[in-house]
Amino acid sequence: MYNLDPIFNPRSIALIGASRDPNSVGQGILKNLLKGSVFYSEFAKGFSGNIYPVNPNTSEILGLKCYPSIKAVEDEIDLAIIATPAKTVPSVLKACIAKKVKGIIVISAGFAELGKQGQKLQEEIKNLALKAKIPLIGPNCLGIIRPSKNLNASFAPSMPPQGKIAFVSQSGAIADSIIDWAISNRYGFSTLISYGNKAILDVPDFLEWLENEPETKAIAIYMEGVNDGKRFIEIAKKVTKTKPIIALKSGRTKRGISAIASHTGSLAGSYEIYKTAFKQSNIFLATTIEELFDLAKALADQPPVKENAVAIVTNGGGCGVLCTDHCTRFGVNIVELKKTTIKKLDATKKMHPAYSKSNPLDIIGDALPEQYSIAINTLLDENYIHGLIIIQTLQTMTNPEEDAKIVIEAKKRHPEKAIICTYMGGKYSQRSIRLLESHSIPDYNDLKKSAKAMWALIERGKQLKKKE
Amino acid sequence: MQQLNFEKTKKLLEKYKLPFVKSFLLKSEKAISSAVSKIGFPAVLKISSPDIVHKSDVGGVKLDLQNQEQVLSAYSEILKNIKRKKPRAKIEGLLLQKTESGQEVIVGMKRDPQFDAVLMFGLGGIFVEILKDVSFRIAPIYKQEAIEMIKEIKAVKLLTGARGKKPVNIEAIANILVKTGKLALENKKILQLDFNPIIVNEKTAKIIDARIIVE
Numbered sequence: 001m002y003n004l005d006p007i008f009n010p011r012s013i014a015l016i017g018a019s020r021d022p023n024s025v026g027q028g029i030l031k032n033l034l035k036g037s038v039f040y041s042e043f044a045k046g047f048s049g050n051i052y053p054v055n056p057n058t059s060e061i062l063g064l065k066c067y068p069s070i071k072a073v074e075d076e077i078d079l080a081i082i083a084t085p086a087k088t089v090p091s092v093l094k095a096c097i098a099k100k101v102k103g104i105i106v107i108s109a110g111f112a113e114l115g116k117q118g119q120k121l122q123e124e125i126k127n128l129a130l131k132a133k134i135p136l137i138g139p140n141c142l143g144i145i146r147p148s149k150n151l152n153a154s155f156a157p158s159m160p161p162q163g164k165i166a167f168v169s170q171s172g173a174i175a176d177s178i179i180d181w182a183i184s185n186r187y188g189f190s191t192l193i194s195y196g197n198k199a200i201l202d203v204p205d206f207l208e209w210l211e212n213e214p215e216t217k218a219i220a221i222y223m224e225g226v227n228d229g230k231r232f233i234e235i236a237k238k239v240t241k242t243k244p245i246i247a248l249k250s251g252r253t254k255r256g257i258s259a260i261a262s263h264t265g266s267l268a269g270s271y272e273i274y275k276t277a278f279k280q281s282n283i284f285l286a287t288t289i290e291e292l293f294d295l296a297k298a299l300a301d302q303p304p305v306k307e308n309a310v311a312i313v314t315n316g317g318g319c320g321v322l323c324t325d326h327c328t329r330f331g332v333n334i335v336e337l338k339k340t341t342i343k344k345l346d347a348t349k350k351m352h353p354a355y356s357k358s359n360p361l362d363i364i365g366d367a368l369p370e371q372y373s374i375a376i377n378t379l380l381d382e383n384y385i386h387g388l389i390i391i392q393t394l395q396t397m398t399n400p401e402e403d404a405k406i407v408i409e410a411k412k413r414h415p416e417k418a419i420i421c422t423y424m425g426g427k428y429s430q431r432s433i434r435l436l437e438s439h440s441i442p443d444y445n446d447l448k449k450s451a452k453a454m455w456a457l458i459e460r461g462k463q464l465k466k467k468e
Numbered sequence: 469m470q471q472l473n474f475e476k477t478k479k480l481l482e483k484y485k486l487p488f489v490k491s492f493l494l495k496s497e498k499a500i501s502s503a504v505s506k507i508g509f510p511a512v513l514k515i516s517s518p519d520i521v522h523k524s525d526v527g528g529v530k531l532d533l534q535n536q537e538q539v540l541s542a543y544s545e546i547l548k549n550i551k552r553k554k555p556r557a558k559i560e561g562l563l564l565q566k567t568e569s570g571q572e573v574i575v576g577m578k579r580d581p582q583f584d585a586v587l588m589f590g591l592g593g594i595f596v597e598i599l600k601d602v603s604f605r606i607a608p609i610y611k612q613e614a615i616e617m618i619k620e621i622k623a624v625k626l627l628t629g630a631r632g633k634k635p636v637n638i639e640a641i642a643n644i645l646v647k648t649g650k651l652a653l654e655n656k657k658i659l660q661l662d663f664n665p666i667i668v669n670e671k672t673a674k675i676i677d678a679r680i681i682v683e
Contacts, residue, residue: 229582233606273586276604280613 002135002201004209006102008146008191010078011049013153014070014101016092017083017108018053018061025107025155026055026083029143030062032152036159041183044159045150050075070099077101081143081153086110089139090124097132104129105153106138112197113140126199135205141196142172145179147189148215154194163188164217164300164440165293168206170195170224174289186434187293190215202227204235211239218300220292221247221283229277236281244299244460246284248292249274282463284456291452294444298453301440302418304461305387309335310454312360313375314391315367315398319424319447320360323389326451332387332458334359341382348374365395369402376406380414387418387457389450394425400432408439418457422450469659471518472680474560481678484651486644489667489674490566497543503564504536510567513542515550519557521679526553532567539564568676570669571626571636575644577607577652577661585652587645591623592665599623607649614642627668640673641666657683 013033019026028038033051036044052075053061056068067073070080070092080101082092086108096104111122122139129136137144143154147162156175160182169175172194182189190213193206203226210216219239226232236245252271278285284299286292310332314320324334337359345351350370356362361379363371372390379385392403400423411419421436421443423429433443444450472480474493481488492503493516504511515528523529527549530542543562550557572592580586583606590602603620605613618627618638629635644666652658660681666673 226582229580229606230584233583270580272604273580273583273606276586276606277583280606 001208002133002205004103004135004201004205006078007105007135007137008144008151008209008213009149010103010151012052012075012078013047013049014052014054014067014073014077014080014096015083016054016070016080016096018055018066020055020058020061027061028155029081029083029107029153030064032154032156032159034062034064036150036152037157039157041158041160043147043161043183044152047149047151049078052077070095070101073099079103079105079153081105081107083107083155086118086121086139090121090128093125093128097128097134101134104134104136105141105143106136106196106199107141107143107155108138109140111139111199122197122199129200136200137193138196139199140172142175142194144194145189145192154192156192156194158183160192161186161188162215163190164215165189165296166191166193166206166210166213166216166219167222167296168193168195168203168210168219169222170198171222172196174222178289178293186437187297190217198227202232204228204231207235207239207245211242216243218296219243219245220286220296221245222250222289222292223247224250229273233277233281236278236283240282240463244284244296244456244463245282246286246292246295246299247278248286248289249278282466284459294449294453295456297442298418298420298456299460301442302420302453302457303416304464305418305454305458306416306461307386308333308458308461309384310387310389310458311335311337311379311385312389312391313372313379314360314362314393315365315372315395316391316393316424317356317362319391319393319422320356320362323391323422323447323451324360326448327389327454330451330455332451332454335385337361337379338382338384341378344378345374348378350374360391365393366397368397369399369406372403373406373410376410377413380410380417380419385417387420387454389420389422389454391422391424391447391450392429394428400429401435404432404435407436407441411439411441418454420444420450420453420457422447469681469683472658472682473518474516474563477678477680480651480655480680481675484647486647486651486663487640487672487674488678489568489676492564493561494543494564495561497540500539500543500564501536504539507564507566509534511539512565512567513539513546514563514565515546516560516563517550517554517557518560520550520554526550565676568667568669568674570667572665573627573641573668573673574602575641575648575663575666577648577658579652579656579659580606585649587617587649587652589617589641589645590621591626595621595623605645605649607653609646609649611639611642611646614645615639617645618642634670636668636670637673641668644673644675659683 017026018030035046052073053066080096111118160179175194352364511533513530574590576588585607590596595601603617662679663675
């Protein structure tokens, strides 16, 4: 097993292929190392450790001293990033090995994804790295990002917010488009790994490292195929005992499969077999990118639901019924409210005379924060209710921010129960949604998504109860 | 790629204690009378040839044979059919089997380059071929996983007692699945196999036809 700490928590970094050309990958990576992002992001800061650009044709890039070779760097190097043309990579790699760097990322493309010639080149670097027992990510990848370490060792445009989700992606393009989306949605990551052609390190290696990475609470994967399926199952089974994993697998259709073969040089096993492997290792299967991150958010932020007994609080009857429909379809049990619960609600004398007195608990359109507070806290206090979906639709008297604060306070009183919010709407709900999510309460703009998120938390509860 | 012959198939199934229906491979008409006395009636007679996959399509199967005379005439009729429809097929003999009654199910295995032995379960006939109502597991599996796998198919109610039928012995199918996984993992030369059909009733599950493809 490789030690991946020098790659993900490096103290010093060498960038071989740093370039003076502002449009080059080599300069993009250097800017990301120096500033955290090329495109402005409020979440980006530069790397605080030592950065050593290597390029024999220049003595200075972006104000940094440039070294003619990695050998010329006096400092010890934890991480070497290689972004030179493919055919030069074997010799650069040899120099890195001679320098005793502790980890390597090969960004360069032109390997197994390019047919036989590239495959040969990939075998060459694979054998070099294997012989030197050095961990290597790539080739043909975007790189890695660790927001909490101010480490952007990639040519992605920017740095996403810090968070609890690790994203492991075979595709670099999916990883960098996610970053743009994550910044505008305040979606946080602990780690982003684009692993490309997986010459040495593959998904199981990253899972093993993430298992012990303290910031990571859930792991999202985009994969086209793995090299060693047996090892993948074995490690995923172990990791899912402590952290939930959600995976999106491409190659579902025959057309999709040929696109992969010409894309990353990966042999896709049939989709059904991967689905089976995921099921046997307790991995959640996502079918779209959106679903991948929706499920990851719920699983990272909320506890597993101990028993399948969920309540809905809503100020809109239609939304409550729709949500119940979705829940029922996913197998989420909308539990019958006990008479004693209704009595407690009635005893407050604050509920609307027409409130539903059943689950979904419709507290009527004119509900004020006070009604939300009574409903939410009364239901969460009941020990037969293990999860709560809170729906808010906007009326003239609705106070989304106050309602959000009530949810946040209630969550503090019941951290063991899962809460999912559905603030229906757009512009006027944004601030309160941000408030909720900054307190780790997931919100979805869609009832079906909320139902699916609650389903995932119930499934997670079942996974953890399961014995081998 | 070739199909394992009957003798080797039978030996392999015995080694893994996979329940194969009581069968005799008849090499000549003379063998009939002693075989029928051991199997009883009604019996089934079918062609055994590595070159013939769909036996009934070439007139290679005769069902519900009630006495020795019927077995005798079925014997010559099958040989005549094969001579006409598959003249070049290599014939191992004719297989005389006990008639089993119950629900038809299928257990299969496919070797995958990434995950090794992948097991499949489904109900027989149209359920597999048209509705594709099957479930998968990657070997090895344990009995509980095998039971979950069986219960995962949509038509599971046909096994658990729909419309007044008696529920079948699901554990017996689960045992076949577990043993098939073991067999596949210990015999890497097997690329694919089909136990199709397996007939299961409230008491037992018996493999009626086993097709094992080796390198």
